[in-house]
Amino acid sequence: MKVAIIHRVDLGQEDNLDELSELCRTAGYEVVYRIKQVRPPHPEYNIGPGKVEELEKAVRELGIEKVVFENELKPVQEYNLAKKLGVPVITRTQLILEIFTLHASSIEAKLQIKLAELKYELSRAKEKVRLAKKGEQPGFHGLGAYEADVYYDEIHKRIVSINRKLEAIKKHMDLIRFERKKLGLPIISLAGYTNAGKSTLFNLLASEDVEVNSQLFTTLTPTTRIVRLNGKPAFLSDTVGFINNLPTLLVEAFYATLREIALSDLILLMIDISEPLHTVEKKLETSLDTLNSIGANGVPILLVFNKIDLASANDVEEKIRKLSLPYEYVVISAKNGWNIKSLEEKASQMLRGFIRIKATIPLDLMLMKTIKEIYSKSKVINIEYNDDCVKVDVETTVELAEKLRKLSGRGEFRVG
Numbered sequence: 001m002k003v004a005i006i007h008r009v010d011l012g013q014e015d016n017l018d019e020l021s022e023l024c025r026t027a028g029y030e031v032v033y034r035i036k037q038v039r040p041p042h043p044e045y046n047i048g049p050g051k052v053e054e055l056e057k058a059v060r061e062l063g064i065e066k067v068v069f070e071n072e073l074k075p076v077q078e079y080n081l082a083k084k085l086g087v088p089v090i091t092r093t094q095l096i097l098e099i100f101t102l103h104a105s106s107i108e109a110k111l112q113i114k115l116a117e118l119k120y121e122l123s124r125a126k127e128k129v130r131l132a133k134k135g136e137q138p139g140f141h142g143l144g145a146y147e148a149d150v151y152y153d154e155i156h157k158r159i160v161s162i163n164r165k166l167e168a169i170k171k172h173m174d175l176i177r178f179e180r181k182k183l184g185l186p187i188i189s190l191a192g193y194t195n196a197g198k199s200t201l202f203n204l205l206a207s208e209d210v211e212v213n214s215q216l217f218t219t220l221t222p223t224t225r226i227v228r229l230n231g232k233p234a235f236l237s238d239t240v241g242f243i244n245n246l247p248t249l250l251v252e253a254f255y256a257t258l259r260e261i262a263l264s265d266l267i268l269l270m271i272d273i274s275e276p277l278h279t280v281e282k283k284l285e286t287s288l289d290t291l292n293s294i295g296a297n298g299v300p301i302l303l304v305f306n307k308i309d310l311a312s313a314n315d316v317e318e319k320i321r322k323l324s325l326p327y328e329y330v331v332i333s334a335k336n337g338w339n340i341k342s343l344e345e346k347a348s349q350m351l352r353g354f355i356r357i358k359a360t361i362p363l364d365l366m367l368m369k370t371i372k373e374i375y376s377k378s379k380v381i382n383i384e385y386n387d388d389c390v391k392v393d394v395e396t397t398v399e400l401a402e403k404l405r406k407l408s409g410r411g412e413f414r415v416g
C-alpha cells in the first residue's frame with residue numbers, strides 16, 4: 001500500500017521522517033511522498049491549508065491510499081483531513097499500534113495492545129462526543145449525541161475488563177519471577193533500541209531460535225533462558241526494543257514487559273555502533289531515558305556496541321571516545337560471533353552475588369543431588385573425589401555457599 005508521510009515541526013525542530021518511513025516499511029507500507037513543514041499548528045488541519053492542497057494533488061496523482069502523520073492530530077483535524085483527502089489519515093501512535101498488532105504473539109502482548117488502542121480511542125472519544133453534541137462531526141460512526149455517550153461508556157467497560165485479565169496474568173508472571181528468584185541465580189536483561197541486535201545475541205548466548213528481523217519491533221514478548229557466561233549460570237531475558245517518542249500509551253502498555261529489566265541484576269544495553277554518531281547518540285539517550293523511566297536506574301549497565309563488522313575499527317573507537325560514557329563497555333558483532341568471549345568475561349565480572357569458596361565435605365554427607373546443584377548453580381573450578389571426602393573449588397551463589405559451609409562441618413571451608 002502506498003502512503004504519504006508528514007511531519008509538521010516548530011521552528012528549529014528536527015524532523016523525524018526517516019524513522020517514520022522505517023516504521024511504515026515495517027508495517028508493510030511503501031512511502032512514496034514525504035512532507036516536512038515548518039509552521040505553528042493550524043487549527044483545522046495541523047499542517048497549513050496550502051500543504052493540504054499539495055498533499056491532495058499527490059494523493060490523486062500517485063495513488064496514495066493512506067496518510068501517516070508524525071504529529072498527534074485532534075479528532076477534528078483527522079476528520080477534516082480525511083474528508084479533504086479522501087483517504088484514511090493515521091498518526092504515529094496508530095502506526096505503532098498496527099506494527100505491534102502484527103508482531104504480538106503472547107496473550108499478554110495482545111491484551112496490552114488492545115488496551116492501548118482502547119485508551120487511545122477513549123481519549124479521543126471525549127472530543128468526538130463533544131463534536132457530535134455540537135453537530136460538528138456528522139457521520140462520526142453514524143452516531144448522535146446519545147449514542148456517542150453510550151459508545152464512550154462501552155469503551156470504558158472494555159478497558160476495565162481487559163485490565164482485570166491483565167492483572168491475572170501479572171500475578172502469574174510475578175509467581176514465575178518469584179520461583180526464579182528462589183533459584184538464586186542472577187538475572188540479566190538484554191535491552192536497547194529496536195533493531196540493535198538483541199535477539200541475535202540472545203540466540204547466540206542461549207543457543208535459541210527467537211525471531212531476528214531487520215524490521216522494527218520484532219520482539220514483543222520477553223523470552224528468558226538459563227545461560228552460562230564464562231561458566232557462571234544466569235537467567236538471560238530478551239526484551240522489547242525501545243524507540244524514540246514511544247507514545248505514552250504504549251509506554252504504559254509495555255511497562256509490564258519492561259518491568260523485567262528493572263528487576264534484573266545486570267543490563268546488557270545494546271547499541272548499533274555502525275550508525276552515524278548523532279544517531280548512536282540519540283538512540284543511546286532514548287535507551288538510557290527509557291531505563292530511567294521504568295525504574296531501572298541502579299541496575300549495573302554494560303554497554304554492548306554491536307555490528308562492528310559494518311564499521312572500521314578506527315571508526316568504532318573514535319565514536320566510543322566521542323561518546324565518553326561512564327559505563328563499562330565491549331564491542332562485538334553478534335551476527336558473526338566476534339568478541340563474545342570478552343563480552344562474557346566483562347558481564348560475568350559484573351555479576352554480583354557469586355563468591356569463590358573451597359570446601360571439603362565428608363563423602364557420607366555429599367549427595368548426588370548436591371553435586372548436581374553445584375554444577376547447575378556454579379562455575380566449577382575443580383571438584384576432586386577422594387575416598388572419604390569431596391573437595392570442591394567453585395564460584396557459586398551465596399545460598400549454595402552457605403549450604404556447603406554447613407555440610408563441610410568440621411572439614412575445610414574457605415572463602416576467596
Ligand SMILES: Nc1nc2c(ncn2[C@@H]2O[C@H](COP(=O)(O)OP(=O)(O)OP(=O)(O)O)[C@@H](O)[C@H]2O)c(=O)[nH]1
Binds near residue numbers: 198199215239
Ligand atoms: N551486520 C550485522 N548485522 C547484525 C548484527 N547483529 C544483528 N544484526 C542484524 O540486525 C537486525 C536486527 O537484529 P535483531 O536481533 O532482530 O534485533 P533486535 O534488537 O532483537 O530488534 P527488536 O526485536 O526489533 O527490538 C537483523 O537483520 C540482524 O541480522 C551484527 O553484529 N552485524
Ligand SMILES: [Mg+2]
Binds near residue numbers: 198219
Ligand atoms: Mg528482538
